[in-house]
Amino acid sequence: MSILIAGQVLNGFATGMLYAMVGVGLTLVLGVLNIPNFAHGTLYAFGAYFTFTIANWTDSFYLGVLIGPLFVVLMGFVIESQGVRRLYGAHHDYQLLFLFAIALILQETVILIWGPVGFSLLPPKNLAGGVDLGFIVYPKYRLALMLFTATIVLALYLLMTRTIVGAILRAGIENREMVKVLGININKVFLFTFGLGAYLAGLAGALSTPIWGLTPSMGLDILPICFVIVVIAGLGSILGAIGAGIIIGLAQSLTTIWWPEASNVVIYFMMCLTIILRPQGLFGSR
Amino acid sequence: MRERNIYLIILAFILIGPFLQPRVTVTEMLIFGIVAVASNIMIGYTGMLSFGQAMFFGIGAYVAGLLLKAGMPLIIAMPAGILFVLVLSIAVGAFCVPRTGLYFICITFAFNQMFYFIAYSWTDLTGGEDGLAGIPRPSLLEDPVSFYAFVAGVFFACIVAMKRIVDSPLGLIFQTIRENPERAAAVGYNVKLYKWISFTIASTFTGLAGTVYAMLYYIVPIDQIHWLKSGDFIFMTLLGGTGNFFGPIIGAIVYIWMYDTFALFWGRWPLIMGVVFVVVVLYLRGGIVELIGKVRGKNKRTQKVP
Amino acid sequence: MAGLLECHALSKKFGAVDAVVDANLEVTEGSVHSIIGPNGAGKTTFFNLISGEVSPTAGRIYFKGQDITGLPSHQIPHVGIARCFQRTNIFPKLTVFENVWAALFARSNAGALELIKRVSEFGEIRDKAQDIISEVGLEKKLTERAETLSHGQQRLLEVAITLGGRPTLMLLDEPTQGLAPEATQDMTRLIQRLAGRYTILLIEHKMHVVMAISHWISVMHFGQFIAEGGPEEIRQNQLVQEAYLGTRR
Numbered sequence: 053m054s055i056l057i058a059g060q061v062l063n064g065f066a067t068g069m070l071y072a073m074v075g076v077g078l079t080l081v082l083g084v085l086n087i088p089n090f091a092h093g094t095l096y097a098f099g100a101y102f103t104f105t106i107a108n109w110t111d112s113f114y115l116g117v118l119i120g121p122l123f124v125v126l127m128g129f130v131i132e133s134q135g136v137r138r139l140y141g142a143h144h145d146y147q148l149l150f151l152f153a154i155a156l157i158l159q160e161t162v163i164l165i166w167g168p169v170g171f172s173l174l175p176p177k178n179l180a181g182g183v184d185l186g187f188i189v190y191p192k193y194r195l196a197l198m199l200f201t202a203t204i205v206l207a208l209y210l211l212m213t214r215t216i217v218g219a220i221l222r223a224g225i226e227n228r229e230m231v232k233v234l235g236i237n238i239n240k241v242f243l244f245t246f247g248l249g250a251y252l253a254g255l256a257g258a259l260s261t262p263i264w265g266l267t268p269s270m271g272l273d274i275l276p277i278c279f280v281i282v283v284i285a286g287l288g289s290i291l292g293a294i295g296a297g298i299i300i301g302l303a304q305s306l307t308t309i310w311w312p313e314a315s316n317v318v319i320y321f322m323m324c325l326t327i328i329l330r331p332q333g334l335f336g337s338r
Numbered sequence: 339m340r341e342r343n344i345y346l347i348i349l350a351f352i353l354i355g356p357f358l359q360p361r362v363t364v365t366e367m368l369i370f371g372i373v374a375v376a377s378n379i380m381i382g383y384t385g386m387l388s389f390g391q392a393m394f395f396g397i398g399a400y401v402a403g404l405l406l407k408a409g410m411p412l413i414i415a416m417p418a419g420i421l422f423v424l425v426l427s428i429a430v431g432a433f434c435v436p437r438t439g440l441y442f443i444c445i446t447f448a449f450n451q452m453f454y455f456i457a458y459s460w461t462d463l464t465g466g467e468d469g470l471a472g473i474p475r476p477s478l479l480e481d482p483v484s485f486y487a488f489v490a491g492v493f494f495a496c497i498v499a500m501k502r503i504v505d506s507p508l509g510l511i512f513q514t515i516r517e518n519p520e521r522a523a524a525v526g527y528n529v530k531l532y533k534w535i536s537f538t539i540a541s542t543f544t545g546l547a548g549t550v551y552a553m554l555y556y557i558v559p560i561d562q563i564h565w566l567k568s569g570d571f572i573f574m575t576l577l578g579g580t581g582n583f584f585g586p587i588i589g590a591i592v593y594i595w596m597y598d599t600f601a602l603f604w605g606r607w608p609l610i611m612g613v614v615f616v617v618v619v620l621y622l623r624g625g626i627v628e629l630i631g632k633v634r635g636k637n638k639r640t641q642k643v644p
Numbered sequence: 645m646a647g648l649l650e651c652h653a654l655s656k657k658f659g660a661v662d663a664v665v666d667a668n669l670e671v672t673e674g675s676v677h678s679i680i681g682p683n684g685a686g687k688t689t690f691f692n693l694i695s696g697e698v699s700p701t702a703g704r705i706y707f708k709g710q711d712i713t714g715l716p717s718h719q720i721p722h723v724g725i726a727r728c729f730q731r732t733n734i735f736p737k738l739t740v741f742e743n744v745w746a747a748l749f750a751r752s753n754a755g756a757l758e759l760i761k762r763v764s765e766f767g768e769i770r771d772k773a774q775d776i777i778s779e780v781g782l783e784k785k786l787t788e789r790a791e792t793l794s795h796g797q798q799r800l801l802e803v804a805i806t807l808g809g810r811p812t813l814m815l816l817d818e819p820t821q822g823l824a825p826e827a828t829q830d831m832t833r834l835i836q837r838l839a840g841r842y843t844i845l846l847i848e849h850k851m852h853v854v855m856a857i858s859h860w861i862s863v864m865h866f867g868q869f870i871a872e873g874g875p876e877e878i879r880q881n882q883l884v885q886e887a888y889l890g891t892r893r
């Protein structure tokens with residue numbers, strides 16, 4: 053039993069880190085641009101599918117993970133500069149609806165390009181198989197995933213707290229008008245943020261493929277989880293999104309042991325609890 | 339009076355519709371017409387964008403469907419479904435309404451998905467992925483024409499009722515909240531309370547439409563409670579025109595027409611919907627009503643003192 | 645005799661910033677009482693404390709003897725205080741008529757059953773709305789959308805909405821803000837017409853307006869009241885001159 057729990061805890065961390073990454077992507081865009089990016093889920097999906105195609109083409113998973121998300125960034129740039137930007141003057145509900153419409157279009161595009169049937173992608177040879185941790189033999193890939201995502205998250209944290217770019221982003225989350233007044237080109241900030249959010253989504257999608265495979269609905273499925281993360285973490289809190297992602301991942305994995313059917317719903321109960329007990333989110337201040 | 343004319347046009351549509359389109363299609367248009375107008379009370383009048391209305395539609399359908407399957411007569415099943423949604427919307431509203439803007443959207447969205455997963459997992463009750471099948475229609479409504487007359491009657495009653503609501507002081511209060519919530523409070527309105535009322539009214543009428551829907555195809559497919567459906571509802575409302583009470587009816591009609599025209603031939607039809615949506619959001623935010631207005635060369639309306 | 649409005653030791657801190665410090669104020673019923681002071685002195689924050697937009701960190705507020713400290717903003721009109729805003733705060737897409745109607749309806753004692761009636765059926769409110777709109781001089785714009793009004797007309801609408809609250813005490817926050825001289829005169833005359841029937845607490849920057857219509861003036865500087873008195877007293881007060889009148893507008 054305890055091996056089962058230990059395994060699920062580790063799984064929870066692995067999924068949690070993925071959730072954290074995609075959740076942070078959404079939180080960044082939400083915080084800086086003030087829009088819930090409904091297309092975020094489909095960007096995650098495209099990250100996975102691009103990686104799949106490149107990995108198959110080059111026979112290298114690593115190349116897939118490296119290049120795939122970059123295409124997603126490109127998509128993000130196009131969406132922001134050609135669409136979202138045109139709606140800055142209008143009521144911001146319209147930006148949201150625009151992104152929802154884009155999500156519909158992208159969702160169908162995935163199926164148009166890659167077909168309605170899912171795929172699987174094997175982890176690279178040197179990360180296949182398990183590692184004996186003593187109390188359990190655990191998939192190598194998932195361990196590597198945890199390390200890698202932790203590194204990315206750390207890099208992101210350093211970016212946000214130690215660089216000027218990060219300072220501008222944090223300022224933008226706090227007070228967009230002030231950033232404009234300081235003479236910073238707000239359009240560039242928005243473009244960059246959207247691209248960064250897209251990168252995180254795409255990368256998470258890419259990394260998720262050996263664990264969950266690829267299905268056309270993966271974009272639609274991950275979006276609600278992102279929103280739950282945002283609600284639990286609190287608006288505008290990056291660290292909170294990371295924490296919330298991990299909490300959700302753990303909650304899902306552990307629930308699977310005792311009540312498998314509830315593992316999808318448990319995160320929504322957690323969300324309700326957060327709204328009741330601490331409406332501004334666990335880590336939020338607004 | 340212009341309003342009388344609009345009702346006459348609606349009546350004409352109800353009478354002539356089944357000759358232009360399959361009767362089931364027109365029935366669906368009427369059902370979703372209720373949903374679109376109800377959603378607009380929240381979106382257009384109060385300025386609250388909810389991404390969770392499908393949960394009320396779906397739950398209304400499931401509850402009515404289950405009761406009908408259990409052998410209850412319609413006179414119990416339908417009001418029970420409506421009552422259930424009413425109580426639920428008050429409860430869900432308590433969580434969602436205190437949040438504004440983005441947060442409100444995220445929370446309604448997440449609640450929607452929670453109910454979707456409950457429906458998905460509770461297969462014994464809801465049929466899970468396969469939906470709730472085998473819903474009987476009451477014998478009186480077995481005949482397609484009588485069912486259609488029933489739906490038309492419900493549709494008309496709902497429209498009249500909702501019009502009464504928006505013409506009442508409540509409708510004006512909702513609009514003050516949309517225009518300027520700070521000032522609405524400053525003149526003495528408990529903004530949270532009225533938002534809650536708006537949420538409840540919109541959601542209950544949506545649930546009502548759901549109870550009727552359950553009998554249309556004798557099944558409640560699970561996608562009726564999915565968050566994508568909530569997006570469809572918003573699309574209908576926006577497409578018709580949020581600035582006009584009757585506009586969303588047009589949106590529902592066009593949406594169902596588009597669905598029936600394209601969905602049967604192309605599995606990727608949501609792409610078309612997405613493109614139309616993009617066009618509306620970028621270039622035609624007032625919806626089809628705005629288009630009609632432009633075509634008729636009207637200027638900005640000024641209203642008469644009532 | 646106790647004032648209609650009394651503020652005792654009112655304070656508001658925003659983090660490290662002392663917006664309002666130990667403010668004491670007493671407004672006599674029936675008077676026009678002005679608050680003046682340099683920009684950023686805390687005057688609007690002071691109004692926000694009274695009207696419930698913001699709650700004080702210390703101090704108490706009494707209105708007609710009743711403690712209204714910390715009452716939420718939507719309950720304030722119901723005790724008899726109505727306020728207008730420095731930054732025009734109307735309902736843009738509603739008509740002038742609807743703007744005022746909404747304010748009046750909030751204060752009518754309509755029961756829940758009344759909500760079934762159409763807006764057009766409330767004859768008494770309609771008449772009152774038309775009276776108020778005529779009083780401020782906007783009768784020609786009755787059915788126009790508020791957003792189509794000029795800035796000056798919108799400031800008048802601000803006052804009309806405030807009147808719709810059927811207040812005993814009106815809080816007017818820079819009603820002449822951004823108005824040209826002629827419009828300023830119209831607004832000043834309007835306030836003078838209202839002076840008898842309502843108690844008015846006024847924030848103003850235009851000294852000639854303040855001197856012309858006020859019975860009593862309080863001077864605020866860095867969140868504190870540093871002086872008060874009749875117009876002549878204030879004009880000659882050393883402290884006030886140093887702090888404020890030296891930079892005459």
